[in-house]
Amino acid sequence: MTSGAEDGAGGEATELTPRDAANWAKHVTTLRLGEVPDEAINLNVTGKRLVGPIQGFGKLWQKTYRVELTGVETTPAAAIATWKQAFGSFWPDSGRFYGPLTSIAPGDVALLNISVGGGVKLSTGILVLYADEESFTFMTPQGHIFASWITFSAAAAEEGGVTVAQVQVLLRANDPLYELAMPLAIHRREDRFWQQTLTNLARHLGVADPAVSTVAVCVDRRRQWSNAGNVWHNAGIRSTLYALGTPLRAGRRLLAGDERSGRKG
Amino acid sequence: MNKETGTMDVRKVSGVVSVVDIRGDVTAGSEGVLSDAYGRASTPTTRAIVLNFSGLEYMNSGGIGMLVTLLVRANRQRQRLLAYGLNQHYRQIFELTRLDEAIGIHDSEEAAVAAADGR
Numbered sequence: 001m002t003s004g005a006e007d008g009a010g011g012e013a014t015e016l017t018p019r020d021a022a023n024w025a026k027h028v029t030t031l032r033l034g035e036v037p038d039e040a041i042n043l044n045v046t047g048k049r050l051v052g053p054i055q056g057f058g059k060l061w062q063k064t065y066r067v068e069l070t071g072v073e074t075t076p077a078a079a080i081a082t083w084k085q086a087f088g089s090f091w092p093d094s095g096r097f098y099g100p101l102t103s104i105a106p107g108d109v110a111l112l113n114i115s116v117g118g119g120v121k122l123s124t125g126i127l128v129l130y131a132d133e134e135s136f137t138f139m140t141p142q143g144h145i146f147a148s149w150i151t152f153s154a155a156a157a158e159e160g161g162v163t164v165a166q167v168q169v170l171l172r173a174n175d176p177l178y179e180l181a182m183p184l185a186i187h188r189r190e191d192r193f194w195q196q197t198l199t200n201l202a203r204h205l206g207v208a209d210p211a212v213s214t215v216a217v218c219v220d221r222r223r224q225w226s227n228a229g230n231v232w233h234n235a236g237i238r239s240t241l242y243a244l245g246t247p248l249r250a251g252r253r254l255l256a257g258d259e260r261s262g263r264k265g
Numbered sequence: 266m267n268k269e270t271g272t273m274d275v276r277k278v279s280g281v282v283s284v285v286d287i288r289g290d291v292t293a294g295s296e297g298v299l300s301d302a303y304g305r306a307s308t309p310t311t312r313a314i315v316l317n318f319s320g321l322e323y324m325n326s327g328g329i330g331m332l333v334t335l336l337v338r339a340n341r342q343r344q345r346l347l348a349y350g351l352n353q354h355y356r357q358i359f360e361l362t363r364l365d366e367a368i369g370i371h372d373s374e375e376a377a378v379a380a381a382d383g384r
Contacts, residue, residue: 018354019323027357053333054367060337062330129362130326137326139362149362151326170330220337 023132025107031127031141036098036111043242044235045111045125048141056147056172057227058179060220063190065167066213067198069154072206074163076154077133083152083165083201084136090204092196106131116236120243124235126150143235145178145186146171147227165201167194172224175231179223187216270294273302281312282381284374288320293327299335307342313381314339317374319350329362336367345369349377 033045053060069079083090084104088097099110108128113121122145126138135153140146148171157164169190173179178186195212202210231237270290277283283306291299306314339346349371351359359365371377 018352020325021354023325024354024358025361027361050361050363052362052364054336055363060333062334132325135325135327149326149330151330153327168330170333219334220341 020132023106023130025127025129028107028127031109031125033109033111033125040096040098040111041113041121041123041239041242042111043123044143044233044238045109045123045141048125048143048233050127050129050139051142051144051147051174051230052139052149053147053170053172055227055230057175057224057230058173058182059218059223060170060172062217062219063169063171063194064215065191065194065198067165067202067207067210068157069163069165069202069205069207071208072163074205076156076163079154079163079165079201079205080134080136080152082205083154084131086204090197090200092193092200095193104128104131104136116239120236120240122236122239123242140174142174142230143233143238144174145236147174147230148172165198167198169194170219175234176228177231177234177236191216271298273298275302275305277306277308278315278374278378279382280310282315282378283307283311283313284315284317284378286317286320288322290323291321291328291331292323292325293331295328296331296334299331303335303338307339307344311342311344313345313347315374315377315381316346316348316368317350318348318355321350321355324355324358329358329364332364332368345381347371347377347381349374 028050030047030049031045033042036042087104088099091097094115096113097110100108106128109125111123111125113123116122124144125141128136129139129149130137134155135151137149137151140148148169151168153168154163154165156162173182173186191214195214198212199210270292272288274286275283276286285302285306303314336346346367347369351370356370359368359370369380371380
């Protein structure tokens with residue numbers, strides 16, 4: 001389920017190792033996904049390049065979701081350790097995270113299946129770009145709804161010292177179709193998704209009545225028309241076509257099975 | 266939530282190019298320091314800001330995110346953002362995050378300033 005790069009580039013060991021060296025994923029050009037469970041739809045990950053806010057199409061947004069872990073004896077490092085350990089279990093039911101079984105480490109690649117309505121599951125993925133004791137960051141591939149970096153972190157609040165868990169997303173919609181859907185549905189779904197995730201995490205850690213705050217800032221209103229061609233990789237379209245082709249594939253499998261049993265008989 | 270990190274000094278090397286010398290840690294906590302440095306580096310005649318990473322000791326993903334917001338500010342003013350002094354490790358991070366597609370990376374201050382001047 002995890003795996004890494006098709007072409008890691010190793011540097012010469014002529015410099016002192018920086019303090020953060022172990023926290024970053026090794027350089028990759030395209031993603032490669034390992035084994036995934038049979039029930040998962042594995043599309044739009046292997047062979048895709050990573051895209052960050054610079055490669056996206058739409059307006060640049062910074063969205064910050066926070067929850068105070070009030071009344072809980074924990075530290076930022078302990079909260080992040082718990083989050084990494086069972087990351088997918090805190091997701092709402094609409095999303096499945098097929099990631100590493102043990103924890104989250106730099107260079108891991110995970111498959112995501114997200115229900116988008118009409119029985120269609122959008123299949124995409126993430127790379128764990130960075131991870132340390134108090135934070136970890138995902139970067140998205142071509143075709144994902146967002147060209148983004150998503151950072152999960154915990155820190156002690158300046159006042160009172162209570163631990164605060166946070167999700168911060170720096171994103172552009174990846175292509176014009178996603179950008180069109182941002183005000184119609186995607187912003188709302190995205191907000192609900194991370195609010196629910198933080199609520200689930202806080203409840204798991206023992207917070208009785210978690211309250212999640214949301215702050216969205218439009219950092220750049222300009223759209224990057226030079227990246228409009230990203231639509232070719234649109235995982236929503238590709239996942240929908242895959243779903244439409246399901247009866248056809250089932251029919252083919254059935255026919256192939258009949259032929260095999262006919263030959264045996 | 267973020268403690269302030271890093272120090273940044275500004276040098277104007279010509280009427281159109283300013284250099285920001287970055288030292289220490291670059292994290293989300295450097296936002297105020299970097300914003301202040303950008304404010305000092307950017308004048309109505311500035312066409313390029315060169316970031317000197319020779320003194321960089323540590324950078325996390327929050328620091329990378331902050332560079333994107335700096336890039337947006339610079340682009341809004343029609344300024345180019347360039348960098349030099351990145352060691353092999355940080356060059357690879359710029360490539361991995363594809364920041365190098367928007368921030369020109371050079372081997373030395375001379376090369377970066379020459380590129381900024383369009384020489």
